[in-house]
Amino acid sequence: MPVKQPITPVILSGGSGTRLWPVSRGERPKQFIALTDERTMFQLTLARIAGLAGATAPVIVGNAAHVDLIHDQGDEGMTLILEPMARNTAPAIALAAIALEEQDSAMLVMPSDHVIADVAAFHAAIARARDLVAQGWLVTFGIEPDAPETGFGYIALGDELADGVRKVARFVEKPDAARAAQMLADGGHVWNAGIFLFSARAYLAALAQHQPAMLAAARAAMAGASHGGNIIQPAAEAFAACPSDSIDYAVMERADKVACAPVAMGWSDVGSWDALHALAPKDAANNALHGPSYAIEATGCLIRSDGPHVTVVGANDLIVIATGDEILILPRGKSQDVRKAVAALAERVNKP
Structure with a gap:
């Protein structure tokens, strides 16, 4: 059997978490707080990596203001990329992809503040998607809906590409109640969880095609980065020129080879x-x-x-x-x- 790409977890931890104010504050946002467990949300996200086949040490993309919290709650071996300023998820992931470009890891991109109750189901969904990732597909994980939620974006599923993985037909903005109820009744729609799996080079190629200015700014920021210990600090002036956009709008809704692995795994974004x-x-x-x-x-x-x-x-x-x-x-x-x-x-x- 061919050796599969290593999986590098990329944990996005730059958010401010104001939706859970006053417990969550800018200086200590919700990912660094114990809300659903004795461990913090960040620690639970790191724990999700345990037992994942082929996983390497994680890359954390975070805020320089939280570096002490990340070190206090993080694992040995992790790499920290400290964003000079917030530019949304697409540029944050670009910084990590550039750092991982040479080894071309399969990047498992996860927010640091979600709950996943059934980690085994999550790992199984990752395993189903890995062959497609090796073929250059950008994979997102869709949550099988159990209610007509209006607070999430949806993904309309297309043809099956592999067992348990389907082509994305389209992304659907957060719907009103009637539209959400109709999608739930129709089936074939899942919630967009904001969790992704793709190779570093495939993501960078998608940026080159659809967001060249974003890629150029991210490359310039990483080329001028300072390095110390396990910390990479991209050049602030170069990163400030980077357009700000989410991965959904910047890449996933534009790229051709986009797939979705639907999964029921007890997921919540703990968004309120x-x-x-x-x-x-x-x-x-x-x-x-x-x-x-x-x-x-x-x-x-x-x-x-x-x-x-x-x-x-x-x-x-x-x-x-x-x-x-x-x-x-x-x-x-x-x-x-x-x-x-x-x-x-x-x-x-x-x-x-």
């Missing part, structure tokens, strides 16, 4: 306090309690405290989040409105 309530253990009244928090004659609440004792009495379906300096209260089902609180905080801080 509502999502955390859904994941968390709950009492008989459907309350999820964390820290010194209590529910009396209350149902369906998420109550989390990292400091003061919080007691909710006679209320239903509330989200109550308390930290040392901020308290957030809003109805369950409205947790996306946390952005209004973050905006108000920014206005208070910046007010002359």
